Amino acid sequence: MTIHPLSVKNLTVRYGGRAALDNFSWDAPERGLAAIVGPNGAGKSSLLKAVLGLVPKAAGRVEIFGKPISEQRDLIAYVPQRASVDWDFPATAGDVVAMGLYRRIGWLRPVRAADHAAARKYLDMVRLGDFADRQIGALSGGQQQRVFLARALAQQAKLFLLDEPFAGVDAVTEGVMTGVFRELRNAGSLVVCVHHDLSSVQEIFDHVVLLHREMIASGPVGTTFTPENISRTYGVPLALNPGNG
Amino acid sequence: MAELHPLLQVLLLQAGYNTIVVMLGAAALGAATGVVGVFAMLRRRALVADAVAHATLPGVALGFILAVALGFSGRNLSFLLSGAALTAVLAALSIQWIANRTRLTEDTAIASVLATFFAFGIVLLTVIQTLKTGGQAGLDIYLLGATAGMLREEAITLALFAIAVALIVALLFKELTLISFDADYARAHGFPVRLLDLAILALVLVVVVIGLRIVGLVLIVALLITPPAAARFWSDHTGRMTVVSGAIGAFSAYFGAAISAISPDTPTGAVIVLVAFFLLLASIVFGTARGLLVRAIGARNLRRAA
Numbered sequence: 001m002t003i004h005p006l007s008v009k010n011l012t013v014r015y016g017g018r019a020a021l022d023n024f025s026w027d028a029p030e031r032g033l034a035a036i037v038g039p040n041g042a043g044k045s046s047l048l049k050a051v052l053g054l055v056p057k058a059a060g061r062v063e064i065f066g067k068p069i070s071e072q073r074d075l076i077a078y079v080p081q082r083a084s085v086d087w088d089f090p091a092t093a094g095d096v097v098a099m100g101l102y103r104r105i106g107w108l109r110p111v112r113a114a115d116h117a118a119a120r121k122y123l124d125m126v127r128l129g130d131f132a133d134r135q136i137g138a139l140s141g142g143q144q145q146r147v148f149l150a151r152a153l154a155q156q157a158k159l160f161l162l163d164e165p166f167a168g169v170d171a172v173t174e175g176v177m178t179g180v181f182r183e184l185r186n187a188g189s190l191v192v193c194v195h196h197d198l199s200s201v202q203e204i205f206d207h208v209v210l211l212h213r214e215m216i217a218s219g220p221v222g223t224t225f226t227p228e229n230i231s232r233t234y235g236v237p238l239a240l241n242p243g244n245g
Numbered sequence: 246m247a248e249l250h251p252l253l254q255v256l257l258l259q260a261g262y263n264t265i266v267v268m269l270g271a272a273a274l275g276a277a278t279g280v281v282g283v284f285a286m287l288r289r290r291a292l293v294a295d296a297v298a299h300a301t302l303p304g305v306a307l308g309f310i311l312a313v314a315l316g317f318s319g320r321n322l323s324f325l326l327s328g329a330a331l332t333a334v335l336a337a338l339s340i341q342w343i344a345n346r347t348r349l350t351e352d353t354a355i356a357s358v359l360a361t362f363f364a365f366g367i368v369l370l371t372v373i374q375t376l377k378t379g380g381q382a383g384l385d386i387y388l389l390g391a392t393a394g395m396l397r398e399e400a401i402t403l404a405l406f407a408i409a410v411a412l413i414v415a416l417l418f419k420e421l422t423l424i425s426f427d428a429d430y431a432r433a434h435g436f437p438v439r440l441l442d443l444a445i446l447a448l449v450l451v452v453v454v455i456g457l458r459i460v461g462l463v464l465i466v467a468l469l470i471t472p473p474a475a476a477r478f479w480s481d482h483t484g485r486m487t488v489v490s491g492a493i494g495a496f497s498a499y500f501g502a503a504i505s506a507i508s509p510d511t512p513t514g515a516v517i518v519l520v521a522f523f524l525l526l527a528s529i530v531f532g533t534a535r536g537l538l539v540r541a542i543g544a545r546n547l548r549r550a551a
Contacts, residue, residue: 052433073435080429089287089426090483099423103434108416135481135534155434 003066004028005075005159005190006051011060013046020046022214024060031188033181034207035195035221039234042212044194045081048161052078064159074103077157079148081164087137093147094119094132100154122150127176142173149177160184160191166204167196178204201225255503264506267392270400270407271459271502272495275517277407278456278465279472279494280414281448283487286473287425288445292352293340295466296359297446298453300336302366302462304328305387306373313378320383322399322458329387329462330454336362337446390461390514392505399458406455410448411491417444422483459502461514468494468514471521478532493528497521 006028013021021043028034036044049055051062053069064072077100097119098111105115116132123129126146136144145165152160166174181191181204195201201208201221208225210216210233217229249257258265285294308328309319317324336358343354370384383394414421424431424441432438449469456465476490501517530537 049429054429054432070435076433078430078433080427080433084429085427090477090481090486091422091426092482095422095482096426099419099426099430102419102423102436105419107420111419 002030004063005030005065006192007063007066008047008051009061009063011047011050011062012058013043013050013055014058015046015055019058019213021050024211024215026209026215026218028190028192029207031190032185032207033205034190034192034209035201035205036192036209036211037195037198037201037233038211038216042233044211045163047211048078048163048192048194051161052076074155075158077152077155077160079152079160079162079165082141082145082148082167084163087139087144089136091136092133093123093128093136093139093143093150096136096147097122097132097150097154100151103155119150119154122154123147125153126150126180127172140170142169145169146173146176149180153180158189160189162191162193164194164196166193166200198230251507252503255506256500260506263395263397264392266397267395267400267459268499268502268506270395270404271392271513271517272499273404273407274452274456274459275468275472275494275496275498276491277410277494278452278468278498279476279490279492280411280487281445281452282469282471282494283473283476283483283490284414284421284425284445285449285469287422287483288442290445290449291466291470292355293337293446294449294453294469296340296355296362297333297336297450298462298465299359299366300362301329301333301454301457302363302387303369304330304332304366305384305457305462306366306369307332309373309384310369310376313376319378322402325387326454326457329457330450332362332366333450333453337450386461387457388461388463389512390457390459390464390517391509392459392502392513393509395458403455403458406451410451413444413448414487417441418484418487421445425483459498459513460517461512464514464518467518468498468521471518471525472497475521475525475528475532477534478528478536479534481534493521493524497524 004027008024008026011021011024012019024047036047038044046055050057062069065075094116098115101115101118105111120129120132123132126149128143128146128150131139131143136147139147149165165177184191202225205221207219208221209218210229212233216233217224254260255264285291305325305328308324312321312324313319339358340354343349344351373384420436420441423436424438428438452469453465456468460468472490472494473486475493476486479489480486497520498517500520501513504516505511505513528536533539
């Protein structure tokens, strides 16, 4: 039996009385690049947040490499939506990337010069090496997204969970991120992205989850990302199907 | 040798030993509020801090009543500050309960708890005025602070607490920075965000309580928030900003205590807060990280380069 990096069983998430995610199950592939796709309010972010324990699960179970997440925190790296933090915060790009090292540095110990040097190395990987001392608010949106990615790389995780990493970024950033993701895949990691742009799914990802409050379909992009499945997910009747308007 | 101006004499520590100890105690307090204030500001706890400060008033009054009932002096600092801490904690819990368990928003909870506790304190103060006991007159200093009549031992105790607070912030520095910047990320990676938030609240509570005697409960929030607000103009880095904030807090409290030493009738807290405010104004204009001057120069250079 294979141990999945991420295994979700019968997960339900409720806000108030409304189910944001209903009885969702998914065994993620061992490695590769997976997109979670679905319309606004389909529960994509809720799925990530429930997996990470940021919102309570009304029902269901989540396992990371076969164990509860509380035992596997060192194996995961989470990249929140860029808009979820205040970029006016007094920190440089290097400071933020160094946050990815905090768990390894440990309690009561300061961030040392060696840690800043390490952070710089991860900034180099997203081609921001020269921006280490730049205040994060002085970076472009795409550069901020790359700082977040560098922070996740610093954690040396095996499972990466990213919430809308491609939202509103420039072409350079998109290229850099896609390159980094492929290197992670080649190194045996699994990268899971909540993704909104249907036109780039085939180009970037090799697995896809189609989600609309419940699982619609999941599998390799080639066989799963079909017009039928997409229309079932988005609730738009296809032109091929004129009878069902 | 020419006579120095009395303020200068006091500032240069040429006043009596007791005054010097009180001024250094005030400086330690200012440093502690400046350091804790950075996280109160970045984690957006300024209003909670203000509510908690106002909520110490009924505690001070109850402490007075209890001390007198047990035969101690009504001005016994241990009684007053224990009472202050108790009602402050009650206020913090009330805010949390209202915000979590009802549909009222947090700012509504904060405003109503602040007003209610403060009102209760004012009523208790009025009751105390009718008691046939001495020392009531001393209680109003907890509203606006004073250094007059402060004992050496009191100042030293406050300073030790202030140093302990600064030490705790230093030890938890990177975790406090992390939850202030990105709490979801911290939670996702197993950091105890709730506990760290509680630590910030506890540190705020301690500096508020030890600040009551010198700054007073009405204005102590200004000594928490003005120094970090000013420091933000001098640095884009949380660590350096915290050091600058501590220094601004220490200087404001030291200077304010000195002024109140030469004119004992001025409320010390008000003077300290005004000094801090002038430092904030200066920082807004001259701050090297984001002051108006460097911004104007930066904008002009950009135009020239274009």
